[in-house]
Amino acid sequence: MPVFLPLLREFRQLPTLILILAGTIAGCGETVVLGYTNGDFFECVPVPCQGAGTKACGDCVDNDGDGHPDAADEHCLSACDDDESGFYDAQSGNNQASCNQDCFFDSNSGAGNDGCQWDHQCDPLSPAGDSCPYDDGRFAATCESWGTAQSDYCVSTCLSKTPNGCDCFGCCELPARSGNFVWLGKQQQNQATCNEDSFSDPESCPPCTPVPSCQNTCDSCEVCVGGSGLPPGCQANDACPDGALSCATAPFACTDGTYCVTGCCREVAP
DSSP states (O other), X not given: OGGGHHHHHTTTTOTTOOEEEEEEOTXXXXXXXXXXXXXXXXXXXXXXXXXXXXXXXXXXXXXXXXXXXXXXXXXXXXXXXXOSSSSSOTTSSOOOSOSEEOXXXXXXXXXSTTOOOEEGGGOTTOTTGGGSOOOTTTTHHHHHHHHHOOOHHHHHXXXXXXXXXXXXXXXXXXXXXXXXXXXXXXXXXXXXXXXXXXXXXXXXXXXXXXXGGGEEOOOTTSOOTTOOSOXXXXXXXXXXXXXXXXXXXXXXXXXXXXXXXTTEEEEOOO
């Protein structure tokens, strides 16, 4: 590790620079990722998905080769995400067999353990397609109730893990601040289909209606899902509510079981 420190010191006159270096230590076979910003040095530490080992978005390896590993990659929305190439990991354990959805961003989105309630048949845009067609009769009163209020447990366990610009059920504003909402969960042959190249394709990124009772809107000085950083003129300490640590300029700064998601250190999803 010390071999990199002289190089890092040369950049101390560039306070807003983020420098990411990935390489292999000779004789160790270990990939090292270094972050450097605002005069501070950060080493990427692997972050396991609780109970499920270390995934692609937590292994400190640039798995998709785009120069942005783990939390520095805008596609990584959780340490439990096992795919750096898209906004959704189709093989992470999210249950698409059921129309009824629990928290989307903890990698086990089927109905059950987070106290959240939503059904794709409640959405007039039917983002899950023919398997969950909109039903404005059978679910009318229930859908209205779910859209108005979620349980306190759902809000406390799921909303804190939900990226800025998304609701708790995977309906996200993409491109960022566009007013265009798409569902991240569409997959084909166990591969996610929604990424930055397909936002305008309704087959790959189905339009959806965000659920206001469990929605994390992207405010003016926050990092949005799919965004590359803070908007001009914004400070990092404005990016995170409720005292959460900002990682808007240092994605590897999160510690103690947290992970950088849209500029804020969030609890690792169980």
